[in-house]
Every structure is written in C-alpha cells, then in structure tokens.
Amino acid sequence: MRHIRTKISDVARLAGVSTATVSRVLSNPAMVSADTRAAVQSAVAATGYRPNMAARNLRHRRTGGIVALVPDLANPFFSKILSGIASVLGPAGYNLLIADTRTSGAERLLDYAEPSRADGLIVLDGSLPAEALRGRVPLVEACEWVPDLAAPRVRIDNASAAGLAVAHLADLGHRRIGHVSGPAGNVLTQARLAGTAAALAARGLPFPQTAIHDGDFSLEAGQRAAALWLAQPADHRPTALTFASDAMACGFIGAVQRHGIRVPQDVSVVGFDDIELIAHITPALTTIRQPHAALGRVAAQRLLAVLAGQPGAEDTILPVELVIRSSTAAPAPGR
Amino acid sequence: MRHIRTKISDVARLAGVSTATVSRVLSNPAMVSADTRAAVQSAVAATGYRPNMAARNLRHRRTGGIVALVPDLANPFFSKILSGIASVLGPAGYNLLIADTRTSGAERLLDYAEPSRADGLIVLDGSLPAEALRGRVPLVEACEWVPDLAAPRVRIDNASAAGLAVAHLADLGHRRIGHVSGPAGNVLTQARLAGTAAALAARGLPFPQTAIHDGDFSLEAGQRAAALWLAQPADHRPTALTFASDAMACGFIGAVQRHGIRVPQDVSVVGFDDIELIAHITPALTTIRQPHAALGRVAAQRLLAVLAGQPGAEDTILPVELVIRSSTAAPAPGR
DNA sequence: AATGTCAATGTAATCGATTTCAGCCGCCAG
DNA sequence: CTGGCGGCTGAAATCGATTACATTGACATT
Numbered sequence: 093m094r095h096i097r098t099k100i101s102d103v104a105r106l107a108g109v110s111t112a113t114v115s116r117v118l119s120n121p122a123m124v125s126a127d128t129r130a131a132v133q134s135a136v137a138a139t140g141y142r143p144n145m146a147a148r149n150l151r152h153r154r155t156g157g158i159v160a161l162v163p164d165l166a167n168p169f170f171s172k173i174l175s176g177i178a179s180v181l182g183p184a185g186y187n188l189l190i191a192d193t194r195t196s197g198a199e200r201l202l203d204y205a206e207p208s209r210a211d212g213l214i215v216l217d218g219s220l221p222a223e224a225l226r227g228r229v230p231l232v233e234a235c236e237w238v239p240d241l242a243a244p245r246v247r248i249d250n251a252s253a254a255g256l257a258v259a260h261l262a263d264l265g266h267r268r269i270g271h272v273s274g275p276a277g278n279v280l281t282q283a284r285l286a287g288t289a290a291a292l293a294a295r296g297l298p299f300p301q302t303a304i305h306d307g308d309f310s311l312e313a314g315q316r317a318a319a320l321w322l323a324q325p326a327d328h329r330p331t332a333l334t335f336a337s338d339a340m341a342c343g344f345i346g347a348v349q350r351h352g353i354r355v356p357q358d359v360s361v362v363g364f365d366d367i368e369l370i371a372h373i374t375p376a377l378t379t380i381r382q383p384h385a386a387l388g389r390v391a392a393q394r395l396l397a398v399l400a401g402q403p404g405a406e407d408t409i410l411p412v413e414l415v416i417r418s419s420t421a422a423p424a425p426g427r
Numbered sequence: 428m429r430h431i432r433t434k435i436s437d438v439a440r441l442a443g444v445s446t447a448t449v450s451r452v453l454s455n456p457a458m459v460s461a462d463t464r465a466a467v468q469s470a471v472a473a474t475g476y477r478p479n480m481a482a483r484n485l486r487h488r489r490t491g492g493i494v495a496l497v498p499d500l501a502n503p504f505f506s507k508i509l510s511g512i513a514s515v516l517g518p519a520g521y522n523l524l525i526a527d528t529r530t531s532g533a534e535r536l537l538d539y540a541e542p543s544r545a546d547g548l549i550v551l552d553g554s555l556p557a558e559a560l561r562g563r564v565p566l567v568e569a570c571e572w573v574p575d576l577a578a579p580r581v582r583i584d585n586a587s588a589a590g591l592a593v594a595h596l597a598d599l600g601h602r603r604i605g606h607v608s609g610p611a612g613n614v615l616t617q618a619r620l621a622g623t624a625a626a627l628a629a630r631g632l633p634f635p636q637t638a639i640h641d642g643d644f645s646l647e648a649g650q651r652a653a654a655l656w657l658a659q660p661a662d663h664r665p666t667a668l669t670f671a672s673d674a675m676a677c678g679f680i681g682a683v684q685r686h687g688i689r690v691p692q693d694v695s696v697v698g699f700d701d702i703e704l705i706a707h708i709t710p711a712l713t714t715i716r717q718p719h720a721a722l723g724r725v726a727a728q729r730l731l732a733v734l735a736g737q738p739g740a741e742d743t744i745l746p747v748e749l750v751i752r753s754s755t756a757a758p759a760p761g762r
Numbered sequence: 763a764a765t766g767t768c769a770a771t772g773t774a775a776t777c778g779a780t781t782t783c784a785g786c787c788g789c790c791a792g
Numbered sequence: 793c794t795g796g797c798g799g800c801t802g803a804a805a806t807c808g809a810t811t812a813c814a815t816t817g818a819c820a821t822t
Contacts, residue, residue, distance in 0.1 A: 110802045145543040147778035150481040150807045171506035182531045189522050196517040208480040311707055346707035372646055372681035373708040445772045482808035485777045
C-alpha cells in the first residue's frame with residue numbers, strides 16, 4: 093500500500109536519468125535510446141508512477157475537460173444525449189464534466205466557460221444568456237440553441253419534424269388537429285409550433301388558438317392539456333393532437349384514458365422524441381424519433397474538430413423519422 | 428474582446444502590489460488593508476482576471492472534481508441520481524465528472540481513481556473490480572456496491588423492499604407469485620431475489636424455479652419474461668409477478684396486453700424504482716419507490732464528509748415506499 | 763532609548779510536469 | 793587532424809498560482 097504519490101523525479105532517480113528523459117519516454121518514446129527507454133519503463137512500472145494531471149495541464153495550458161451544460165439532468169431525453177457525448181469524449185481522452193444549468197446559478201456558468209476549467213463547451217440549453225458564452229471557450233450547441241450566438245449547431249429540423257406529425261394525422265383524415273407546445277420562450281417550442289402551423293396551412297386545415305395548449309415538456313403539462321381538451325365539446329375539440337414531447341403525450345394519454353377516452357379510437361396522439369419507454373405503453377406511441385445518441389456523438393465530434401483547429405461554423409442537421417405505432421388512427425366517422 | 432489570458436502578475440502590476448497580495452485579496456481578504464484591497468479589487472475588475480485552475484490545483488494538490496462512475500448514463504434511473512449528486516456537488520464547489528463504465532475500458536477506470544484526476548469517487552456500478560478501486564481516491568458507493576470493498580454505502584434495503592412487494596400481493600390473495608430478476612451477478616439482483624424468497628417463505632407460499640425469470644433490468648427482458656409467462660398453462664402460471672425494475676415491468680405489461688391479457692385482472696404486476704413515466708401508463712404501475720434524488724444527494728454529502736476528514740464507514744439506508752397504483756388487484760376467482 | 767509586538771506586504775520557494783536550449787560524444791568528410 | 797553534424801541527454805526555465813518566511817515600519821513597553 094503506497095501512500096505518498098510518486099512523482100516524475102522519483103522515477104528519474106530510480107532509473108538514473110533526468111526528469112526530462114522520463115517525460116520523453118512517456119510522451120515521445122522514439123526520442124530516447126532503447127536502453128534508457130527500457131530502464132525508465134521498468135522504473136515507471138516499479139513505482140506505479142502516474143503523471144499528475146494538474147501539472148501537465150498547467151504546462152500544456154489545457155484542462156482535458158469538456159463541460160456539458162444541461163437544463164435538466166434528470167430528464168431521460170438529455171441523459172441519452174449525454175451518453176452519446178460520453179462515448180466520443182472518453183476515447184478521445186477528454187473528461188466529461190456535467191453542469192445542471194437549473195441547479196447552478198449564472199455565476200457558476202461563467203466559471204464553466206473558463207479556459208482554465210474546460211477546453212470546450214457543449215450547450216444543451218437554449219435559454220442561457222448569449223453574452224455569458226460569447227467570446228470564451230470554444231463551444232457547440234446541441235438540440236437547443238441560444239439565439240444570437242454564432243456557434244456550430246447540431247440539431248434536427250424541428251419545423252419539418254413537426255410537419256411530419258401533422259402530415260401523418262392529415263393523411264389519416266383528421267381535420268381538427270391540435271398541438272401541445274413546449275415552454276414559452278424555448279427555441280424548440282417556437283420551431284415546432286411554426287412547423288405545425290405551416291403544415292396545417294399547407295393543407296388548408298384550421299389552426300385556431302383554442303387548438304394550441306401551452307405546455308412545458310412535462311408529464312403534468314400533458315395532464316393539464318387533457319383536462320382542457322376534455323372540457324371542450326366533443327364535436328368541436330381536435331380529433332388528433334401533436335405534442336412537443338413524448339412525456340406530455342404520455343401524461344395526456346394516461347389522463348384521458350382515466351376518463352374513458354380511448355386512444356386512438358377517440359383521439360389520436362403523436363409524441364415527439366421517441367424516448368425508450370413509450371414504445372411499450374398501451375397504446376404504443378406514434379412519435380417523431382430524434383437520434384438522441386447521434387446528436388450527442390456528432391456534437392462531441394464537432395467540438396473535437398473545433399478544438400483541433402477546424403472551424404466550420406455551419407449547422408449539422410440530423411434526420412428524424414416518423415415512427416408509426418398504435419396511438420394514431422383515422423378519426424371516428426362523423427367527427 | 429480580450430484574447431490573452433490575464434494572469435495574477437498582470438493584476439499585481441496594475442494594482443502596484445505583489446502577486447502574493449493579489450492572491451491574499453482573493454482568498455483571504457481580511458489579511459490585507461482596506462486600501463490595498465480596494466486597489467486590487469478594482470484591478471481585478473478592470474482586467475477581468477480569473478485565476479487559472481490548473482495552477483491553483485497544482486499548488487493545492489487537489490482537483491476540485493469528483494467522478495461518478497455510472498453503468499449506463501442513458502438509463503433514466505441513473506440520471507435522477509446524478510441529478511441529486513450534481514445538486515450537492517455544484518454548490519459545494521466541486522465539478523462533477525461523469526464516466527460511463529460500459530463505454531470506457533478498465534484502463535480508464537484506473538485513471539479516474541487517480542488523486543490527480545479527482546478528489547473523490549462516487550461508484551454507482553457494483554460490477555467493477557474491487558482491486559481497481561481499493562486504496563486509491565476516497566469513495567462512496569450509491570445504490571449498488573462492490574462486494575469486498577470497504578467503503579461507505581448509501582443504498583436502500585433491497586431485500587425488505589422486495590419483501591414489501593410480495594407482502595402486498597400476498598395480502599391481495601395471490602398464492603402463485605413470480606419474480607423477474609435483474610442480471611446475474613448483480614448485487615441488487617441477489618438481494619431482491621433473496622428478499623422475495625424470504626417473504627414468500629415467511630407466508631408459506633411456494634417459489635419454484637419456474638416462477639423465477641432471469642432478466643437484466645431492460646424493457647426487452649420484460650418482453651421475454653412475458654413470452655415465457657404466456658407459454659405457461661394459465662392455471663399454473665403465477666397470478667402476480669414482482670419485477671426488479673420498472674422497465675421490465677413495463678415491457679411485460681406492454682407485451683401481455685398485446686396478447687389480450689388484462690392487467691391487473693388477469694395478472695398483477697409490481698415494479699421497482701418508481702421512474703417517472705410509469706405513473707402515467709395504463710394501468711398505472713404499482714411499484715417500490717426508490718428515493719432517487721436523495722440517494723444521489725446523500726451519497727454526495729457523505730463523500731464531502733469523507734473529504735472533510737470525517738471517516739464514518741457505516742452504511743446509510745434510505746427508506747423505500749410501496750406505491751400502490753392500478754397494476755395490482757386480487758387474483759381472479761378460482762385461480 | 764532600546765526592545766518587542768503586530769500588521770501589512772514583498773521575496774522567493776513550491777506544486778509536478780514539459781520543453782527549450784545547450785552540451786557531449788561519436789563519426790564522417792575534407 | 794579538424795570542423796561539422798546528428799543523436800541523446802541533462803540543466804534549467806516555464807506554466808500560474810499559493811504560501812512560508814523575511815522585512816518593514818508603526819507603535820507600545822520597560
């Protein structure tokens with residue numbers, strides 16, 4: 093049981109060389125003669141030496157860490173993306189630091205955007221202040237984005253994704269289609285709402301204010317939307333709804349089912365995200381599949397490219413997919 | 428737009444003092460006279476100086492980071508716990524580093540258990556090799572644990588939690604109760620299986636091998652268990668099942684429903700974990716609620732206590748709760 | 763007046779690795 | 793025999809902050 097950290101000078105002394113040589117063996121072995129190299133390597137093995145990262149980082153003026161700024165770590169949607177990020181960053185030799193932007197104050201955010209804290213930033217929260225991030229550490233945005241922040245973005249085409257959902261419902265014959273949106277001010281909310289409106293307009297279908305429910309991505313918002321929907325007269329309310337998140341769709345379905353409403357016979361539901369569980373509920377949810385892991389992976393790769401000196405400011409748009417399951421059907425006759 | 432990092436000597440020069448004084452103003456202001464302090468503070472403000480963490484860490488022989496070793500970052504169960512960890516670590520001035528033990532190889536694990544990488548470790552994966560973690564960085568275990576590793580553990584009483592589920596079903600009148608377990612070798616699997624067996628034995632109920640399905644916590648395992656259950660003759664198969672995870676329970680319910688089986692009328696189901704969504708599916712899942720966020724918070728607090736020099740090696744057991752929803756009912760008469 | 767105390771500040775060592783620069787040695791060409 | 797070159801190595805500077813120790817001057821004590 094070794095208690096004192098062995099440092100490079102210990103190894104050097106044991107091997108009978110200078111610290112410079114030890115360092116070279118570790119980082120650029122070809123530079124050192126075979127004999128010395130072997131001596132150093134066995135000294136390293138004997139002492140169990142591992143370089144001190146803080147010292148190395150200080151000298152290299154880098155940290156080896158990349159921070160992901162997440163709005164809500166507890167949300168499974170984000171954890172999938174983080175998983176994708178981690179799968180790229182780990183093998184590339186970077187540490188993944190995670191900061192929950194809701195938990196930590198604005199002051200801390202500035203700390204994270206510090207070159208001495210992290211070499212780069214992956215921003216998953218579009219509601220952060222642009223000025224706190226501008227002109228600091230290299231960053232990319234994933235999924236969400238901060239308006240007015242010029243940074244590479246890895247995302248989906250939210251408007252046309254929302255349009256896919258509408259098209260599917262319209263093709264089934266629905267004419268009164270509603271939408272439950274995300275939180276006000278969120279960039280995704282706006283894009284998906286706009287895409288919904290555009291797709292409806294393109295088919296000459298109405299989209300009155302009463303067909304839009306303000307949500308916030310949460311299960312509870314889905315339940316609230318259900319209460320409002322149930323309160324509308326059955327021959328006026330939408331026969332189908334698109335949701336800005338699967339969680340809301342799930343909350344809606346659970347709530348209306350408890351009132352004897354059948355999905356999809358009485359109302360069709362399309363979610364958004366394709367989180368894992370919702371393929372297994374009854375009815376299995378029709379939804380827009382986001383490539384969660386790929387979003388994270390690509391964002392991480394883009395950031396690595398930026399760090400390697402390849403600027404490339406354009407956005408990366410990943411494809412989505414309409415996954416048709418059992419929560420959508422043609423509207424009941426006469427509705 | 429400032430491009431060169433300002434360092435402490437720049438501030439010192441501007442304020443007309445030595446770097447030592449600047450450092451003291453920043454870390455121990457009371458040590459410096461009011462005049463000098465004001466001069467330094469305005470120089471700091473003027474330059475926008477922020478200390479270099481690598482240099483500070485090197486000098487302090489600490490990293491300011493804590494690593495969480497997670498088996499599967501994409502699993503919502505773990506992300507809730509991480510969220511709890513983050514909520515404690517952030518305010519305490521620590522960075523949270525996350526490593527996915529499945530993604531990163533065993534070599535990397537050793538790196539993370541390095542004092543120069545992290546000041547402490549929170550282990551959420553009980554399948555890691557004890558020898559890789561022993562005698563290194565201070566650590567605590569949460570939820571799962573590594574056998575033979577003497578470290579503070581923050582967890583629930585898995586055996587009695589599993590017993591709660593059995594008791595509930597037995598009280599409803601079920602006599603053939605099955606269990607779908609976690610992956611072989613997992614400490615939780617063993618504890619929950621043992622608790623299930625003990626509770627059944629205490630009530631004189633049978634627990635044959637055929638009533639145990641080997642799972643792995645995943646949705647798919649639940650589906651597989653459903654196929655096996657469906658294949659058993661209706662008057663011999665269990666009238667109720669307890670699951671080692673909600674995900675498996677969810678996969679089971681979805682699969683049997685597709686075969687016309689009604690839950691809970693035809694079979695009762697009890698999950699484990701109480702992940703968010705399963706309260707909103709139909710039927711709402713009866714389950715054992717784990718205090719996810721609290722597990723993370725307490726684990727983080729215990730680690731901070733260890734780092735502060737309070738050893739305290741005993742386990743912390745957090746309470747669980749049986750949440751009765753709609754997936755359990757008395758067995759059909761005559762079964 | 764000599765001495766001690768204390769507060770405020772500066773000087774320089776330190777944390778541990780990397781890297782520049784210079785020196786040494788051996789060998790080859792002139 | 794000498795100048796030059798290339799391969800290998802070590803001494804020392806460096807990264808940027810913290811802190812042990814030394815210094816200064818003001819003031820109190822005897």
